[in-house]
Amino acid sequence: MSLARLKLPARRLPTRAACVRLSSTACPPSSPNRPLFPCVDAHAARESRLMASFAAQSSPHTPGDVCDTGPEPPYARPNPTSYHIYHHRHPLPLTYYSTPLPSFDIAYETWGTLSPNKDNVILLHTGLSASSHAASTPANSAPGWWENFIGPGKPIDTNTFFVICTNVIGGCYGSTGPSSIEDATGKPWATRFPIVSIFDMVNAQFALLDHLGVQKLYASVGCSMGAMQSLAAGWLHPQRVGKIVSISGTARSSPSAVAMRFAQRSVLMADPNWNNGFYYDGLPPHTGMKLARQIATITYRSGPEWDQRFGRQLRPLPDTEEHPPGSPRTPVLCPDLLIETYLDHQGESFCLKYDANSLIYISKAMDLFDMTLSALESLNIQSSGVHPSALDSASSDPTQQPHRTSHSKSHPPPVNPPPYLPDLAAGMQPLKNIPTLVLGVQSDILFTVEQQREVADALRMGGNENVSYYELGGVWGHDTFLIDVLNVGGAIRGFLS
Amino acid sequence: MSLARLKLPARRLPTRAACVRLSSTACPPSSPNRPLFPCVDAHAARESRLMASFAAQSSPHTPGDVCDTGPEPPYARPNPTSYHIYHHRHPLPLTYYSTPLPSFDIAYETWGTLSPNKDNVILLHTGLSASSHAASTPANSAPGWWENFIGPGKPIDTNTFFVICTNVIGGCYGSTGPSSIEDATGKPWATRFPIVSIFDMVNAQFALLDHLGVQKLYASVGCSMGAMQSLAAGWLHPQRVGKIVSISGTARSSPSAVAMRFAQRSVLMADPNWNNGFYYDGLPPHTGMKLARQIATITYRSGPEWDQRFGRQLRPLPDTEEHPPGSPRTPVLCPDLLIETYLDHQGESFCLKYDANSLIYISKAMDLFDMTLSALESLNIQSSGVHPSALDSASSDPTQQPHRTSHSKSHPPPVNPPPYLPDLAAGMQPLKNIPTLVLGVQSDILFTVEQQREVADALRMGGNENVSYYELGGVWGHDTFLIDVLNVGGAIRGFLS
Numbered sequence: 001m002s003l004a005r006l007k008l009p010a011r012r013l014p015t016r017a018a019c020v021r022l023s024s025t026a027c028p029p030s031s032p033n034r035p036l037f038p039c040v041d042a043h044a045a046r047e048s049r050l051m052a053s054f055a056a057q058s059s060p061h062t063p064g065d066v067c068d069t070g071p072e073p074p075y076a077r078p079n080p081t082s083y084h085i086y087h088h089r090h091p092l093p094l095t096y097y098s099t100p101l102p103s104f105d106i107a108y109e110t111w112g113t114l115s116p117n118k119d120n121v122i123l124l125h126t127g128l129s130a131s132s133h134a135a136s137t138p139a140n141s142a143p144g145w146w147e148n149f150i151g152p153g154k155p156i157d158t159n160t161f162f163v164i165c166t167n168v169i170g171g172c173y174g175s176t177g178p179s180s181i182e183d184a185t186g187k188p189w190a191t192r193f194p195i196v197s198i199f200d201m202v203n204a205q206f207a208l209l210d211h212l213g214v215q216k217l218y219a220s221v222g223c224s225m226g227a228m229q230s231l232a233a234g235w236l237h238p239q240r241v242g243k244i245v246s247i248s249g250t251a252r253s254s255p256s257a258v259a260m261r262f263a264q265r266s267v268l269m270a271d272p273n274w275n276n277g278f279y280y281d282g283l284p285p286h287t288g289m290k291l292a293r294q295i296a297t298i299t300y301r302s303g304p305e306w307d308q309r310f311g312r313q314l315r316p317l318p319d320t321e322e323h324p325p326g327s328p329r330t331p332v333l334c335p336d337l338l339i340e341t342y343l344d345h346q347g348e349s350f351c352l353k354y355d356a357n358s359l360i361y362i363s364k365a366m367d368l369f370d371m372t373l374s375a376l377e378s379l380n381i382q383s384s385g386v387h388p389s390a391l392d393s394a395s396s397d398p399t400q401q402p403h404r405t406s407h408s409k410s411h412p413p414p415v416n417p418p419p420y421l422p423d424l425a426a427g428m429q430p431l432k433n434i435p436t437l438v439l440g441v442q443s444d445i446l447f448t449v450e451q452q453r454e455v456a457d458a459l460r461m462g463g464n465e466n467v468s469y470y471e472l473g474g475v476w477g478h479d480t481f482l483i484d485v486l487n488v489g490g491a492i493r494g495f496l497s
Numbered sequence: 498m499s500l501a502r503l504k505l506p507a508r509r510l511p512t513r514a515a516c517v518r519l520s521s522t523a524c525p526p527s528s529p530n531r532p533l534f535p536c537v538d539a540h541a542a543r544e545s546r547l548m549a550s551f552a553a554q555s556s557p558h559t560p561g562d563v564c565d566t567g568p569e570p571p572y573a574r575p576n577p578t579s580y581h582i583y584h585h586r587h588p589l590p591l592t593y594y595s596t597p598l599p600s601f602d603i604a605y606e607t608w609g610t611l612s613p614n615k616d617n618v619i620l621l622h623t624g625l626s627a628s629s630h631a632a633s634t635p636a637n638s639a640p641g642w643w644e645n646f647i648g649p650g651k652p653i654d655t656n657t658f659f660v661i662c663t664n665v666i667g668g669c670y671g672s673t674g675p676s677s678i679e680d681a682t683g684k685p686w687a688t689r690f691p692i693v694s695i696f697d698m699v700n701a702q703f704a705l706l707d708h709l710g711v712q713k714l715y716a717s718v719g720c721s722m723g724a725m726q727s728l729a730a731g732w733l734h735p736q737r738v739g740k741i742v743s744i745s746g747t748a749r750s751s752p753s754a755v756a757m758r759f760a761q762r763s764v765l766m767a768d769p770n771w772n773n774g775f776y777y778d779g780l781p782p783h784t785g786m787k788l789a790r791q792i793a794t795i796t797y798r799s800g801p802e803w804d805q806r807f808g809r810q811l812r813p814l815p816d817t818e819e820h821p822p823g824s825p826r827t828p829v830l831c832p833d834l835l836i837e838t839y840l841d842h843q844g845e846s847f848c849l850k851y852d853a854n855s856l857i858y859i860s861k862a863m864d865l866f867d868m869t870l871s872a873l874e875s876l877n878i879q880s881s882g883v884h885p886s887a888l889d890s891a892s893s894d895p896t897q898q899p900h901r902t903s904h905s906k907s908h909p910p911p912v913n914p915p916p917y918l919p920d921l922a923a924g925m926q927p928l929k930n931i932p933t934l935v936l937g938v939q940s941d942i943l944f945t946v947e948q949q950r951e952v953a954d955a956l957r958m959g960g961n962e963n964v965s966y967y968e969l970g971g972v973w974g975h976d977t978f979l980i981d982v983l984n985v986g987g988a989i990r991g992f993l994s
Contacts, residue, residue, distance in 0.1 A: 256800035303753035
């Protein structure tokens with residue numbers, strides 16, 4: 001027999017007591033003790049804590065509770081103190097239904113001062129799970145999700161601009177969404193809430209602009225899903241949008257991004273607590289939310305960043321675990337490597353911070369976003385910048401209508417364009433007169449750099465001669481827009497000035 | 498109010514009856530009906546089917562049942578008819594424990610004819626979830642997982658070679674794993690099974706080779722996790738391996754690949770049926786397995802392939818759903834796009850085919866694989882090709898020992914190598930005299946092309962002057978090794994001849 005010999009001196013077996021204390025399979029193979037799985041027990045422990053907190057309440061928790069447990073700014077309905085709510089008493093037409101949403105709330109915050117003729121407004125659109133709290137305010141001093149980008153002298157300079165950021169329709173931070181009470185029933189909408197589109201989100205924002213008397217935006221700015229909204233704003237209301245900033249977004253969700261979001265929705269909807277979306281009088285699907293967030297987190301950074309940041313480092317052992325310094329460690333089935341601990345922590349810290357149904361609805365809206373002409377034509381929406389007959393005449397097969405799309409001399413057509421590019425260019429033609437900044441990141445695996453090029457190419461092919469295009473290197477992946485003030489902020493500052 | 502006007506004529510609302518039949522949120526917003534979620538109901542339906550089948554059995558199901566439900570070859574313990582089992586009566590030393598596995602079974606199949614002096618043997622290593630059934634045999638005519646690569650005149654030509662493929666230790670297709678009965682207790686090991694390493698898997702295979710009287714392999718061949726084993730075989734037994742083929746593998750699992758496998762293990766272990774691994778006398782964690790497979794499937798192909806194959810096509814509607822041809826469709830929260838249906842189907846078809854604990858243990862073994870010298874030194878294993886004292890003297894800081902690694906003139910050191918490359922080269926020095934084929938795929942997101950270059954660079958830096966390196970284009974991603982007979986097969990054929 002030639003099995004490799006043991007090199008090291010026989011490793012000390014854990015004592016029976018230590019074995020029970022150690023997590024999973026640290027026990028010797030023949031140990032009668034069942035292994036422990038702290039990473040799994042955490043779900044049950046969380047459930048028990050929630051159950052106890054639930055039982056201590058005098059009445060069933062309100063939808064707001066679901067969102068109010070995390071670090072996002074607290075919202076105390078119906079009298080928010082840290083943000084504004086505009087209640088729109090008229091119906092909101094919906095992209096996928098002939099029946100409109102009867103009325104809606106939209107939560108928003110502002111920074112800077114509105115100029116007398118209201119021409120210095122920047123509408124800032126959020127990513128999937130962000131609230132309107134993009135930066136700190138007198139009413140809420142907590143840092144916002146874009147704290148370093150908004151303020152006096154910052155890339156979006158509030159000495160010049162009046163910035164408005166809303167919580168999107170479908171969200172859970174003050175705007176109407178699945179956790180809101182439906183007037184007709186007096187209960188949360190849950191999954192009876194209609195599926196909303198990126199265009200519906202933007203139309204709700206424009207209802208707010210109407211309310212504020214803002215006729216035309218200086219710029220529509222967004223990153224990630226916010227970039228989708230930014231493009232959608234230009235498409236719906238070309239005369240009302242002065243400039244567009246699209247950072248790490250897309251004009252047509254790719255199947256690989258859909259796949260990652262589908263995986264998240266699947267684990268969430270499989271949580272028994274989800275209960276087909278009707279969990280508002282019980283416990284939320286916290287385990288599904290944690291697992292979904294773990295998957296999402298994988299798409300937000302990049303392999304090279306994790307190589308640099310975590311490599312193959314092991315998680316530090318707590319003092320309670322027996323492990324003499326310098327001695328080899330026996331692996332466990334729960335997290336061993338730092339990258340695992342990181343994902344576990346990201347999931348844990350998010351799982352009670354956001355409404356599960358909002359995650360499902362908004363991620364679905366992202367999946368459905370598609371600005372190709374053939375896709376837009378099937379929807380209950382239209383651009384106010386193109387006469388309907390022009391769109392109607394362009395219907396049958398957009399790839400057979402090369403005369404509808406051109407390309408500027410300074411930017412020749414791309415090499416090996418995707419086959420749908422002419423269709424996308426035709427769909428994006430309403431944006432042809434709006435100067436647009438398109439910025440992407442080469443290490444982004446969710447909104448790939450190919451998709452950024454696609455947005456710029458489609459705009460240019462659709463006749464837009466004012467497309468600024470930047471690609472950033474670095475290892476921060478999709479999260480670059482949250483981190484890289486120097487480069488992302490610099491491009492925005494230059495483009496807005 | 499300037500909300501975009503409706504362009505299309507008002508869409509017909511589904512009738513109440515149709516609304517109930519349609520899946521999720523197809524109902525008008527104010528409908529009192531609760532939406533249906535066929536994609537979620539599928540889990541409960543599967544649970545009911547399993548429960549009924551379980552109740553119909555006269556005794557609790559055996560571990561084999563868990564693995565025998567899918568298309569893999571049926572295994573009828575203890576008398577397999579379609580594969581061989583070698584029972585090793587001696588202990589198997591384990592990488593992470595001083596206590597060995599007392600004894601073990603290893604299932605295997607063969608193709609071709611063993612030459613009189615037993616010098617034409619190719620040991621084929623499998624990926625994570627594959628059985629020993631790499632190609633059809635007289636005993637099992639079902640196509641194997643590498644059917645087009647093995648046979649007379651095929652890339653691994655059985656007119657010349659005698660091919661052996663095993664089910665790995667830790668697996669569930671005949672070899673000893675968590676679902677096997679532990680002699681000491683008479684019950685399945687479950688998660689009391691020790692964590693095994695890639696090296697342990699290979700040592701078990703070499704015990705089989707000893708049993709068969711094979712002193713030296715013509716070649717050790719593997720793809721994906723099989724490539725890890727192939728490299729490990731060369732490291733453990735350099736004198737017994739003539740050539741190495743490493744396709745789409747790695748010598749050091751990257752944090753991004755660990756992250757994807759961690760996400761799979763997490764959803765699986767969160768399934769209440771998993772029960773800390775002790776589910777063999779109950780129902781298996783089929784929902785967790787389905788969700789895990791959905792995530793895994795995302796890593797097996799590539800975004801460009803999905804763009805070409807699915808794009809943004811919608812799933813076909815079954816005849817039972819009301820939808821007039823040509824009319825716009827209302828989206829649902831369950832799968833809408835073909836990419837979602839594809840992932841759903843991949844998960845569904847796998848969830849009862851493989852043992853959940855085997856998936857956890859083997860994916861963990863992949864995560865733990867690391868051939869850097871500093872990592873190898875902490876393990877209970879050693880290469881039979883290097884004197885222990887040589888390894889011992891190279892311990893403290895491998896990056897401070899440039900004299901231990903060189904680089905051939907024909908292959909200068911890489912530009913911008915990862916910082917751990919000298920450590921990896923030092924660890925892989927035992928392979929320096931084994932001609933090695935390293936082949937990778939540029940669209941592979943699980944075992945990236947950078948990792949393939951790393952393997953080749955480390956081998957060359959460690960003194961190996963016979964490294965053949967190929968990179969393939971194409972859109973098939975990690976699965977290329979299962980599909981591309983022309984290019985993958987061609988490289989193997991050329992290298993083996």
